[in-house]
Amino acid sequence: MIPVRGFEGKTVAVFGLGRTGLTAARALVAGGAHVALWDENPASQDAARAEGFKVVDLRSADWSHFAALMLSPGVPLTHPQPHWTVKMARDAGVEILGDIELFARTVNAAPPHKRPKIIAITGTNGKSTTTALIGHLCASAGRDTRVGGNIGTGVLGLDDMHGGAVYVLELSSYQLDLTSSLKADATVLLNISPDHLDRHGGMDGYIAAKRRIFLNQGKGDTAIIGVDDPWCQQICTEITAANRRTIWPISAGKAMGRGVYALQGVLYDATGDRVTEMADLLRARSLPGRHNWQNACAAYAAATAIGIPAQDAVEGLLTFPGLAHRMETVGTLGRVRFVNDSKATNADAARQAMSSYPKFYWIAGGVAKAGGISELADLFPRVAKAYLIGEASLAFGQTLEGKAPIRHCASLEIATAAAYSDALDSGEDAIVLLSPACASFDQFSDFEARGEAFRAAVEGLGKIGAKAG
Structure with a gap:
């Protein structure tokens, strides 16, 4: 504590x-x-x-x-x-x-020799994976690392600070609204897309909340900013113009003269005098897909910004075990693999998993965010069949009508069984993907409970198969 x-x-x-x-x-x-x-x-x-x-x-x-x-x-x-x-x-x-502000004031009041290193992470999507990944990189390099905030343990429940500790903190927009004096050594803004607009009075309020993570950064601190969306790109431009800190842009799709980026799964470091090829991310089994390449770029940048040797950071990327409920394989029955992406609580997050598979049996639904799933239309051809649950079932069915086969299901357990049956009948290697593009509160207490229910449903199918065999 x-x-x-x-x-x-x-x-x-x-x-x-x-x-x-x-x-x-x-x-x-x-x-x-x-x-x-x-x-x-x-x-x-x-x-x-x-x-x-x-x-x-x-x-x-x-x-x-x-x-x-x-x-x-x-x-x-x-x-x-x-x-x-x-x-x-x-x-x-x-x-x-808020609790992050209480932590910040406590750190600020500590004598210099007791002040820890702090890495703060926010963004609409990917912040939990990136937070856990940075924690893994720091711990693997031998640092005394504490991971918390909006993930796992509340920040004030972490072990007490000392000068050699590293705090890796995931921060939500809600937490940032209540924070004014946090000063992080490395600050990560991954991406921004519309989310929680009702809590922030619209997109401008949401962006302003995310931007608060940079409030107290100054000389000697490092700002790591994704530039693959227009909102973050604008923030990066404005902060660069202010010229108060080190700024490393990150990208998962374009080469840059400065920062850290990934192209076709290869991570490049352009933070020094030259561009250096650092890691083949295709070897990182727990970081599949372009969105995870952005997470990897951010984690590598943050770890090296606080002094982790580059090669140690690369080794950490390749040994990361992954995070529950984020594109997590929870079981394989025959030729059918079950992927738990319950953390995808909006369409943009669901896009990350959907883009990673050429064909899949999709379980979606819950409490829809503004816009529903219409922005995912370019991925509908990949949907072998959709199994729709919760409050959004009817609206999602209307959006998918004529674009993918659908089935309305009364529960996640029924949807999982139906998807498995259809995937098995295909006679091919198949993916059953829970990536709801919705909040969970109509049927579950949170996304974790939803993910665990999916895991239990898969385990139940396995037991039925074992008895039948």
Whole structure:
């Protein structure tokens, strides 16, 4: 745990008692603060009380007693409208912070010899894979590495800092909205495509939130920016013009005179005086497809930016084991391979997996994002058949009508069995791909639960096959 500094003897209100909120509460208390916790879910209140925390109904509390409000990132800050806690905090002049900001202030208050290296990663797609990949590269090179933030362990639940540690942090747009003083040694912005627009009031607000990751970078820091989409390309141009830091563009599709890029699966380093061929990414079994080549470029750039030797970084790319729910093979039955890409919660993310296979049996659906799957029309010829689930089933069926065979399924388990049956009947090597292009909240608590349900359905098919055999 990282004890939070700066609130000794003061009371901090904490709203939202999920993983982030409770972890922050523990860290605040460890640093000498008092906390007043609240959540509208009675079960979450009970969990806090079981740990000995004081649960206070913030709706009737005296906010003048609070030094700050620690807000969980899932709670609306500005859109569609500010949460009632946000309104009460602002009315009382109480500062609103997130857990990443608490971490940042604690790092900033530490003496120089105790300050760790920090690598911060954001982007619409690929940030979890890239975060895990950078963590793997740093750990493989012998660094004391802690990976967390929006992935795995909440940042304040990671081991306490020291001067030799490296913190590799995935940051969502929600977390960045609550962060103002984070200063990372290497900052990665992978890509931007429309997502979470309702929470940011539109595309401009979403881009502004992502851009906050660069707020405090200066001389000696490295900004690593994908330039394969127009929004990030513009940000790269503007930051380069400001000329306050080292900037390394990354690309998975074009050669550049500066930065790190991949062409046809070969990674090139152009951060020095010459372009050097560094790695054949086709040998990296857990990094298939062009989108993963961008992730690899970003990870290589970030690792070398903090001093990891280039060859150690290359070795890490080739030994990365992959990440659950991101193009993860969860089973093979006969000639049918099952790929779990449950993390694809929007169409742009689904495109990454769909582009990696010439033909596949596609399980899709859930709570659709704006635009649905219409932007994937160029990939519909690859769909051998689509098995549609959840709220989006009807709308997705209308989009796919006449372009690919479809079947509406009442559950993920039924869809998995139906896809397997059709793939088996094809008599060919086949891919059953769960890449929903949707949020999961209509049927599952999160994308991880959805991915685990798919894994269980595949395992169930295997048991049935074993009995039949």
